[in-house]
Amino acid sequence: xxxxxxxxxxxxxxxxxxxxxxxxxxxxxxxxxxxxxxxxxxxxxxxxxxxxxxxxxxxxxxxxxxxxxxxxxxxxxxxxxxxxxxxxxxxxxxxxxxxxxxxxxxxxxxxxxxxxxxxxxxxxxxxxxxxxxxxxxxxxxxxxxxxxxxxxxxxxxxxxxxxxxxxxxxxxxxxxxxxxxxxxxxxxxxxxxxxxxxxxxxxxxxxxxxxxxxxxxxxxxxxxxxxxxxxxxxxxxxxxxxxxxxxxxxxxxxxxxxxxxxxxxxxxxxxxxxxxxxxxxxxxxxxxxxxxxxxxxxxxxxxxxxxxxxxxxxxxxxxxxxxxxxxxxxxxxxxxxxxxxxxxxxxxxxxxxxxxxxxxxxxxxxxxxxxxxxxxxxxxxxxxxxxxxxxxxxxxxxxxxxxxxxxxxxxxxxxxxxxxxxxxxxxxxxxx
Amino acid sequence: xxxxxxxxxxxxxxxxxxxxxxxxxxxxxxxxxxxxxxxxxxxxxxxxxxxxxxxxxxxxxxxxxxxxxxxxxxxxxxxxxxxxxxxxxxxxxxxxxxxxxxxxxxxxxxxxxxxxxxxxxxxxxxxxxxxxxxxxxxxxxxxxxxxxxxxxxxxxxxxxxxxxxxxxxxxxxxxxxxxxxxxxxxxxxxxxxxxxxxxxxxxxxxxxxxxxxxxxxxxxxxxxxxxxxxxxxxxxxxxxxxxxxxxxxxxxxxxxxxxxxxx
Numbered sequence: 001x002x003x004x005x006x007x008x009x010x011x012x013x014x015x016x017x018x019x020x021x022x023x024x025x026x027x028x029x030x031x032x033x034x035x036x037x038x039x040x041x042x043x044x045x046x047x048x049x050x051x052x053x054x055x056x057x058x059x060x061x062x063x064x065x066x067x068x069x070x071x072x073x074x075x076x077x078x079x080x081x082x083x084x085x086x087x088x089x090x091x092x093x094x095x096x097x098x099x100x101x102x103x104x105x106x107x108x109x110x111x112x113x114x115x116x117x118x119x120x121x122x123x124x125x126x127x128x129x130x131x132x133x134x135x136x137x138x139x140x141x142x143x144x145x146x147x148x149x150x151x152x153x154x155x156x157x158x159x160x161x162x163x164x165x166x167x168x169x170x171x172x173x174x175x176x177x178x179x180x181x182x183x184x185x186x187x188x189x190x191x192x193x194x195x196x197x198x199x200x201x202x203x204x205x206x207x208x209x210x211x212x213x214x215x216x217x218x219x220x221x222x223x224x225x226x227x228x229x230x231x232x233x234x235x236x237x238x239x240x241x242x243x244x245x246x247x248x249x250x251x252x253x254x255x256x257x258x259x260x261x262x263x264x265x266x267x268x269x270x271x272x273x274x275x276x277x278x279x280x281x282x283x284x285x286x287x288x289x290x291x292x293x294x295x296x297x298x299x300x301x302x303x304x305x306x307x308x309x310x311x312x313x314x315x316x317x318x319x320x321x322x323x324x325x326x327x328x329x330x331x332x333x334x335x336x337x338x339x340x341x342x343x344x345x346x347x348x349x350x351x352x353x354x355x356x357x358x359x360x361x362x363x364x365x366x367x368x369x370x371x372x373x374x375x376x377x378x379x380x381x382x383x384x385x386x387x388x389x390x391x392x393x394x395x396x397x398x399x400x401x402x403x404x405x406x407x408x409x410x411x412x413x414x415x416x417x418x419x420x421x422x423x424x425x426x427x428x429x430x431x432x
Numbered sequence: 433x434x435x436x437x438x439x440x441x442x443x444x445x446x447x448x449x450x451x452x453x454x455x456x457x458x459x460x461x462x463x464x465x466x467x468x469x470x471x472x473x474x475x476x477x478x479x480x481x482x483x484x485x486x487x488x489x490x491x492x493x494x495x496x497x498x499x500x501x502x503x504x505x506x507x508x509x510x511x512x513x514x515x516x517x518x519x520x521x522x523x524x525x526x527x528x529x530x531x532x533x534x535x536x537x538x539x540x541x542x543x544x545x546x547x548x549x550x551x552x553x554x555x556x557x558x559x560x561x562x563x564x565x566x567x568x569x570x571x572x573x574x575x576x577x578x579x580x581x582x583x584x585x586x587x588x589x590x591x592x593x594x595x596x597x598x599x600x601x602x603x604x605x606x607x608x609x610x611x612x613x614x615x616x617x618x619x620x621x622x623x624x625x626x627x628x629x630x631x632x633x634x635x636x637x638x639x640x641x642x643x644x645x646x647x648x649x650x651x652x653x654x655x656x657x658x659x660x661x662x663x664x665x666x667x668x669x670x671x672x673x674x675x676x677x678x679x680x681x682x683x684x685x686x687x688x689x690x691x692x693x694x695x
Contacts, residue, residue, distance in 0.1 A: 139571060144619040146612050284573045290612035297608045301601035 001400035002407030004063030011073040019274030059389025063095035070140035088122035099198035102133030104151035105141035112162040124188035146290025201229040210236035213414025217250030238424040250366030268345030270374025348391035451496040453488040456481025464533030469610040493613035510539035561655035574607030583675035590680040632662035640666035645674030
């Protein structure tokens with residue numbers, strides 16, 4: 001099993017009341033002014049976050065995962081490749097897992113160059129991963145959402161071609177045009193680095209992933225749709241002539257570890273700071289025009305309206321926000337998220353038991369430990385990492401052996417043969 | 433009095449089909465709808481339809497007209513409509529364009545002013561306002577956009593009739609489809625052609641009426657003034673206490689001036 005750390009690298013010197021009253025401005029796309037950013041505090045946080053990744057390597061984690069969001073305090077990795085380049089130099093062994101570059105807003109030739117540089121500097125430790133980007137990224141980057149999926153597909157094909165087809169060549173595509181493609185700096189891993197795709201179990205992406213034999217990493221999704229995703233992936237894999245296994249699946253879990261249960265409870269609340277991901281961005285920014293397929297828009301339109309009364313169920317942001325009311329709902333959300341297993345907070349002992357249940361059901365070969373969010377002191381973050389690394393990590397290694405959960409660097413994804421019957425085996429736990 | 437409601441018909445343009453709402457009798461008038469789609473049959477339609485045949489195409493990708501992939505910008509759409517009226521034997525025709533539809537009409541006039549007899553642009557997009565910006569449809573909901581399109585929601589009876597109350601899934605879906613198609617063809621720069629003022633200077637001899645609400649919060653009046661300056665001989669009619677929808681906010685004045693102008 002590939003076990004990696006993750007955090008959003010938040011700039012958390014932002015008051016929760018301000019986040020709420022500015023309509024989810026902490027997430028997705030900030031509504032509050034960027035004059036609230038203090039570069040000195042930003043400097044300190046970047047360095048702490050880099051040190052935490054060096055520490056993760058010392059503790060024995062296999063990888064450090066980064067992500068990218070634009071124009072928002074909650075993720076300081078607005079140009080994740082810059083952080084990845086630093087990590088390529090200051091770490092020695094861990095995989096640098098980028099989940100992911102939002103392809104539709106990128107210049108794919110430039111991206112091919114950046115990622116190749118990171119792979120070469122790190123000595124072949126890059127795991128690139130690509131996303132369509134949350135809807136708000138289309139607005140943050142002024143990339144036409146109506147062509148989001150087309151651009152994703154074309155940029156993907158282009159980057160892979162730039163790495164694997166000797167240059168120079170000319171490229172005249174639908175959305176991208178290059179007179180001269182000969183990047184010269186090519187990845188160290190041959191024929192190219194493994195590509196992993198993260199997501200929130202959108203069927204279209206899961207199918208695309210299985211067709212490309214790329215591992216799919218579900219990002220903190222509810223268990224039932226995640227199981228459906230695994231089964232869908234495995235069905236598509238079967239149609240494409242291979243058996244999906246743990247090496248094809250990953251799961252990112254919010255998990256805070258502390259010395260006491262009380263402390264863990266206090267720290268875990270950071271995951272719902274300001275409303276957490278249940279209120280990622282203003283809905284109208286999450287669904288920019290054309291970002292959704294027509295089928296998805298139809299589903300959304302139905303979901304938004306009560307079929308009996310015609311009343312709107314989901315209301316878009318208008319008028320004053322009741323901060324106290326939102327805070328009450330956040331408190332409820334924290335309790336519910338723990339009950340549903342979406343947030344795990346506890347001592348190593350309780351955390352190990354909960355992770356075991358998760359691994360038994362989902363059987364992932366990749367596990368991301370999202371170890372903090374919201375305001376949390378450097379000391380508490382280090383303590384959490386240490387407890388995870390020294391106590392949870394060895395226990396997970398044992399579980400992975402016992403449950404036979406190879407990661408994609410132990411078992412190459414997409415080459416496991418189907419049984420002689422041609423019918424796939426079960427991919428999720430039998431109890432699921 | 434019988435209302436000459438529009439009847440739906442399907443026309444062919446090359447390989448594509450286009451849904452056109454047609455109603456009334458007399459010389460045809462081409463009506464180009466705004467960015468949130470064909471709003472349906474309105475009072476001003478009824479009044480003009482007494483003396484004129486209204487042809488209201490639903491733009492490709494809007495309403496019932498299928499999307500046409502090769503149409504990627506407003507110039508493409510303008511050329512498409514030029515072909516439609518030429519092949520239907522309708523040139524020269526009177527044209528009325530609302531907001532995005534006004535931009536389409538202006539691009540058509542730039543290509544060939546002789547295809548029109550009269551041109552009426554109502555709160556037209558297409559020109560970057562010297563002051564302020566064109567309100568962004570892509571960062572708000574269809575409902576918010578519509579709410580800011582009129583100066584007085586409650587006092588505009590036809591607005592309440594069209595957009596009041598709870599919205600059905602079908603309405604939400606229609607707006608989302610309209611927003612998606614508008615994004616496809618007008619994402620950036622939003623929602624203007626930087627060359628349009630200069631191109632319009634070449635439009636000679638086309639009687640042009642520009643109608644703007646003084647309180648237009650979607651396309652500021654100063655953009656209308658640029659249209660007025662660029663199109664020689666054009667008339668700019670500014671309505672007080674009126675937003676982006678003169679045809680429903682000041683319907684009586686709008687209809688009266690329109691009929692005089694087209695007569």
